[in-house]
Amino acid sequence: MPWRTSIRRFSWIAILSAIGLLTGCAEQDAVKEKPVPLTIESTPYGQLPSGEAVTLYTLRNGTGMEIGVIDYGAILTSVKVPDSKGGLADVVLGFDSLDGYLGTQPYMGATVGRYANRIAKGKFTLNGKTHSLAVNNGANALHGGIKGFDKRMWSAIARNSEVGPSVELTYVSADGEEGYPGKLTTVVTYTLGNDNDIRIHYAATTDADTVLNLTNHSYFNLAGAGKGTILDHMVTIQADRFTPVDSGLIPTGELRSVAGTPFDFRTPTAIGGRIDETGDEQIKLGGGYDHNFVLNDGNGQLRLAAKAREPVSGRVMEVFTDQPGMQFYTGNFLNGSVTGKEGIRYGKRFGFCMETQHFPDSPNKPEFPSVVLKPGETFESTTVYKFSTDGNK
Numbered sequence: 001m002p003w004r005t006s007i008r009r010f011s012w013i014a015i016l017s018a019i020g021l022l023t024g025c026a027e028q029d030a031v032k033e034k035p036v037p038l039t040i041e042s043t044p045y046g047q048l049p050s051g052e053a054v055t056l057y058t059l060r061n062g063t064g065m066e067i068g069v070i071d072y073g074a075i076l077t078s079v080k081v082p083d084s085k086g087g088l089a090d091v092v093l094g095f096d097s098l099d100g101y102l103g104t105q106p107y108m109g110a111t112v113g114r115y116a117n118r119i120a121k122g123k124f125t126l127n128g129k130t131h132s133l134a135v136n137n138g139a140n141a142l143h144g145g146i147k148g149f150d151k152r153m154w155s156a157i158a159r160n161s162e163v164g165p166s167v168e169l170t171y172v173s174a175d176g177e178e179g180y181p182g183k184l185t186t187v188v189t190y191t192l193g194n195d196n197d198i199r200i201h202y203a204a205t206t207d208a209d210t211v212l213n214l215t216n217h218s219y220f221n222l223a224g225a226g227k228g229t230i231l232d233h234m235v236t237i238q239a240d241r242f243t244p245v246d247s248g249l250i251p252t253g254e255l256r257s258v259a260g261t262p263f264d265f266r267t268p269t270a271i272g273g274r275i276d277e278t279g280d281e282q283i284k285l286g287g288g289y290d291h292n293f294v295l296n297d298g299n300g301q302l303r304l305a306a307k308a309r310e311p312v313s314g315r316v317m318e319v320f321t322d323q324p325g326m327q328f329y330t331g332n333f334l335n336g337s338v339t340g341k342e343g344i345r346y347g348k349r350f351g352f353c354m355e356t357q358h359f360p361d362s363p364n365k366p367e368f369p370s371v372v373l374k375p376g377e378t379f380e381s382t383t384v385y386k387f388s389t390d391g392n393k
């Protein structure tokens with residue numbers, strides 16, 4: 001069973017990490033099952049108020065890209081990628097230390113669960129039983145509740161896989177946590193490949209029927225975190241339809257054609273081009289883009305979902321997923337109240353999220369693809385964020 005293997009590996013990591021801490025060699029305690037150039041470093045990253053130690057895993061590939069992942073919230077803390085001249089920048093919003101992640105912050109880099117995005121009125125009925133969830137967004141449940149997966153400690157195992165350096169994080173969510181039924185075990189694995197691709201693999205099992213929707217909530221700015229708004233990024237989304245919302249940002253149930261609307265990103269279009277078209281009811285409701293796109297070819301295979309390109313740096317990000325939807329959120333609620341990396345305040349639209357997912361409020365919308373997980377089944381999903389440059393500068 002993979003679980004047992006994981007536990008065994010975890011003990012080794014724990015021992016190696018402990019030795020690293022005892023000897024003060026935090027920089028040296030990488031677990032290397034394969035020779036360089038792929039590297040993993042684990043570094044102490046502070047403590048939770050409970051005293052639990054948080055660890056930062058830094059993964060480097062053989063082509064100069066580096067990412068940071070912490071075991072608190074299974075958060076992706078940094079993504080350093082070259083521009084078209086080889087200059088590195090960190091392209092995800094976040095914080096310089098653990099304190100920022102522990103404060104009130106809008107899910108920067110976080111693994112979101114059990115249910116990414118909204119469930120109307122925090123209620124759903126499964127097998128004839130109505131479940132009441134923690135309500136934390138007006139009348140609705142958002143991103144797993146008051147203490148979702150983004151605010152939990154995960155157990156980490158770092159190793160070099162065939163594809164590249166990798167960190168596997170496991171969280172066991174108790175039956176009834178935040179109102180969700182069933183004890184759910186979730187394993188999220190980040191792997192950094194030599195194609196400058198971050199592969200995020202999700203796996204989950206349950207001991208009773210439940211619902212789940214897992215995503216990563218990184219805010220990207222391909223010019224570099226804190227370098228102004230993302231309005232100039234050129235975006236393509238492989239979606240002929242999107243799910244319009246009501247005033248609480250709950251999908252109405254309609255799958256609406258993007259044709260002739262500001263939601264048509266089927267050819268490369270600047271994010272800022274139509275974002276303030278207040279004549280468009282959906283743009284108005286979202287305060288910009290805060291909508292689920294119905295990805296084309298939704299029969300479960302990994303395929304290109306979206307692409308973003310920043311014209312000055314030449315950085316390009318492609319998003320691949322096997323999920324049916326993607327929330328395109330343009331940081332409309334960022335308002336300068338969060339001070340991020342290098343002391344920079346993140347203003348409105350300083351980052352955009354491409355959250356691969358099942359559709360919001362699916363537990364209350366039988367017509368949407370099912371989000372039910374049953375005992376004996378394993379939910380598995382992969383998202384890839386792949387970086388390159390277009391050489392335009």
Ligand code: BGC
Binds near residue numbers: 249
């Ligand atoms: C939601 C937004 C929300 C943001 C931060 C996004 O996934 O769609 O409405 O404000 O997360 O919580």
